[in-house]
Every structure is written in C-alpha cells, then in structure tokens.
Amino acid sequence: MLAFTGSRLDRADNVRADPDALAGMMGWRARLLALEGLMPGMDDSGALAWGSLADADPDTELVFLGLDEGKPCFAAVPPRGDASPRMANPAVWQAMASLRADDLAIYGGARSIVDWHARHRFCAQCGGGTRMAKGGWQRDCTQCGTSHFPRTDPVTIMLVEHDGRLMLGRGKGWGEGRFSALAGFVEPGESIEEAVAREVLEESGVAVRDVTYVASQPWPFPSQLMIGCHAHADDDAIRVDETELAEVRWFSRDEVTQALAGDGPFVRPPDQAIATHLLKWWSKT
Template identity: 60%
Template sequence: MDIAFTGQPLDRADHLRRDPARLAELLQGDALLLVLEGLAPAAEAGTLRWVPLAEAGEGAELVFLGLMDGVPRFAAVPQEGDPDPAYAHQKSWAAMALLGAVDLAIYGAARSLADWHARHRFCARCGHETHPAKGGWQRDCPACGAQHFPRVDPVAIMLVEHDGCLLLGRQPRFPPRRFSALAGFVEPGESVEEAVAREVFEEAGVRLRDVRYIASQPWPFPSQLMIGCIGRADDPTLALDREELEDARWFTREEIERAMAPGSDGASFLPPPPQAIAHTMLRWWLEQ
C-alpha cells in the first residue's frame, strides 16, 4: 500500500544526534540544507532543492534531518510556525503534487520538525526560552532543566461500512463537494478502537462494531499520526453534529468508484487528495 509521506530514506543517525562533537563536524564539509519557503517545499523540476549548508546564514537555527548517501542533511527553523489547517496551504499542495514519494517523505519530516521548533521556543513548565539539543530532536530549558521533544498527535481516521456503502463526511473548510473519511484525535485514556467508535458516534450518531486497523500515515499539518481503521455499522441512521460536520452521507461502491476514477465527470462528490491517507483507504476498500 503506497501511502504519502512514508518510505523515509534518511538515516536519522541517533548516535550522531547524541554526540555534540560529531554534530559540530557535520556542520562542516559537504552538508546540505533543504530549501523551504517558510514551511512550503521549494521544488525545482519536481524535486526538493538542496543547497550548501553555508547558505543558511549566520545564526540560523538548524535541525539535523539525517544522512542520505552519506551526506548530512539539515533544515532551518522559520521565524514563525503554522497555525492553519492543511486545506489552507494551496501553495504547499501544488508543490507537493509534483514531488516523488522519496522527496515527499523527506519534506513531511522536515516540515513537522521545523514547525514544532518555531512554535515551541519557550518552556511549558517555566516559560523560559529553550534551546535546541540532540541536533534539533529535543529542546532544553536552561532555567528549570525541562526537556521537550517533538510531539506527534495520534488521530483516528475511519471508514464506516454498512450494507456495501461507506459513510463519508465534509467539514465546512473543505473545498466544495469534497467528502472524506471521518476523523478525530485520540483522547487520553482510550485505545485507538475506542477513539474510532467514539468519534463516529459523536459526529454522526452511528454505533460501530468490529473496528480494525488498516494502515497509518505521518501527516505534517502540523504533526499528526493518522491511524486508519474500518468498522461496521448495523444501523445507518445519522444524527450529525453540525459543529463538526457540514454534511455526511452514505455512498455506494459505484459512487465511490466513479469519484476515484481519473478525470471522472459527473461524480457525486470529490474524493480526498492523493496525498491523504483517506484517499488510499478508499482505494484499498474498492480493491477488497
């Protein structure tokens, strides 16, 4: 199953992250810098752009992405992070559509890490300014000694099946006519399966059973782990939470096939973009 943002080619070289002397050596020589426009990928002829690390400029805050072909790869932390949802990033989507799988995986990891640093410059315990450590895979507070690590937020995303149909929904911020799988954050004190059942009931009023795992995807907007699942509903009656969903409907296999067909006209909805795991899950379901 080909899933966007997976297949990471970089050796993250944890043994180097923990060695300040070796990290200092990596900053010299043939180290390369990933070019980002803010947090958007700067693609050139459909590939990521890399330049000599010296072009980062004096005083730039750098994160060590890892080694590829034996060459150290870095990214610079922007001045500001990104508070906007994924669908707000039209420039990023256009650039990502041109990238191959390997470059997309590199970009996703770099974006998540750089954005985390930009939005977590101060200690959550005492409020003091923090400083990067372990090559950018940690931030330390010199005032209280707290250590902070890049966060990954688990999100359950699910296909809901009943009598050969799937339940898909749309949020107000989606592009017109787009429907996708329901999704929600896993909350403290619950399993993934419990999160799936809770979210579907809260958003659509549907009770699920037989929840099982399909696949996962790192999602760099800003840094979620999308955990794809499928479950069955015995009763298709909907009771929508209008604060969460603008609309939700049951779609037949034929409707989904038509929507997922390349260049299809007359489809009853627009599917999620190919980079989203929801798109992959719909293809997986059609192939079952």
C-alpha cells in the same frame, strides 16, 4: 506508497546523541534543505533544492535531518511556525502533487520538526527559554532543565461500513459534493478503537464495532499521524453533528468506485491523503 512515507534518509540517532560526531558532520559535505518559511524550495527538475550550511543565517538553529548516502542533511528553523488554518495555502497542495515520493517524505519530516521548534521556544513548565539539543530532536529549558520532545498527534480516520455501503462526511466549508472519511484526534486515555467509536458516534450518531487497523500516514500540518481504520455499524440512522460536519451520507460500492475514477456522486479526497488510499482499499475488498 502513501504520501510523506518512504524517506531515504538514515535518521542516524547515534549521531544525534553524540555532540562531537554531530559537530563533525557540519562540514563542506553537509547539505541544507532549501525552505522558504515552511514551503519547499525546488530545483529546475522539480526535486527538492539543497544548498550548503554557508547559506544559513549564523543565528539560525539547524536541525539534523539525517544522512542521505552518507551526506549530512540539515534544515533551518524559521522565525515563526505555521499558525494558519490547516492546508490553507494552495501552494502546499501544488508542491505535494509535484514532488516525487521520497522528496515529499523528506520535506514532510523537515516541515514538522522545524515548525515544532519555531513554536516551542519557551518552556511549558516554567516559561523559560529553551535551546536545541540532540541535533534538533529535543529542546531543553535553560531555567528549569525540563526536556521537551517533538510531538506527533494521533488522529483516527475511519471508513464505517453497513450492509455494503460506506459512510462519508463533508466538512464545514468544504465545496459542495466533496466527501471524505470521518476523522478525529485520539484523546488522552483512549485506545485507537475507542477513539474511532467515539468520533463516529459524536459526528454521525452511529455506533460502530469490530474496529480494525488498515494503514497510517504522517501528515505534517503541523505534525499528525493519521491512523486509518475500518469499522462496522449495525444501524444506518445518521444524526449529523452540525457543529463539525455539513453532511454525512452512505455511498454504495459502485458509487465509491465511480468517484475514485472521477465520475461519481461525490468528489473524492486528493491523491496525497490517506482517505483516498482507504477508499481504494475498501473498493477492492
């Protein structure tokens, strides 16, 4: 199972859309996810920590996350969103590695939604203040009435194959020897296949064909959907876009297998990243 997938929560859309039903959920059985800003609180067993709604500041907005075995679950919106570089906090990696899969999925979803609220307190249409609606799955402008919805940014992340070898790249600022799959945001007016082809061409100078989907993963930093793909190249001549990448190389199947085992010519991505899932999938095909 990919990290941040497999949440046990029932999102209960029927409750979100019914103000009376939602208000009825905010009683003694309701649980509040313990967050320190955007970092998860954990109990002595290493699981997500939960409190009651009495633990929340009365002026804080609360997002309805869903039902856990019938128990309503909420999370509080922090004063500020996450403006730091993606994954800049080492404590995030530690939490990702220690939380069990279903807890990590709940945390990922909660982090994305409360971060969105913290960064969207004003209307993009007129600049007026916004207020929470539908249990936190919508914000409405108090001036012009425009409705805003939590966003998810699609990102293609792709393995490019040529003659039994795999193209991987090293990002600027990454440690020496650390490689991963190429990736980039899907732009307006693009299909997934077109985004894969454009990003690979831009970053490596290599044209690709026969793009296929492999798997996807929500990535809450701040709110992306990683769309894992595979493509073929007819030419292996690389021209690196040095504004984005420090290095792009081809690796054999044996080299990828060795790296996955921790003893290869490059350092593989973390277990929680979809890139590692893609490498494992490719090594077995």
